[in-house]
Amino acid sequence: xxxxxxxxxxxxxxxxxxxxxxxxxxxxxxxxxxxxxxxxxxxxxxxxxx
Numbered sequence: 173x174x175x176x177x178x179x180x181x182x183x184x185x186x187x188x189x190x191x192x193x194x195x196x197x198x199x200x201x202x203x204x205x206x207x208x209x210x211x212x213x214x215x216x217x218x219x220x221x222x
Contacts, residue, residue: 173181
């Protein structure tokens with residue numbers, strides 16, 4: 173993105189970095205919940221078909 177956007181992209185990326193640092197716990201919680209649901213879904217699916 174930095175190569176395509178030039179100087180403006182630096183400020184956009186800095187804003188994203190600040191937002192992600194401020195919401196790190198919510199981002200990680202969401203990510204882990206999604207992964208957990210997928211793993212449980214695969215396990216249930218495996219039990220139902222196997």
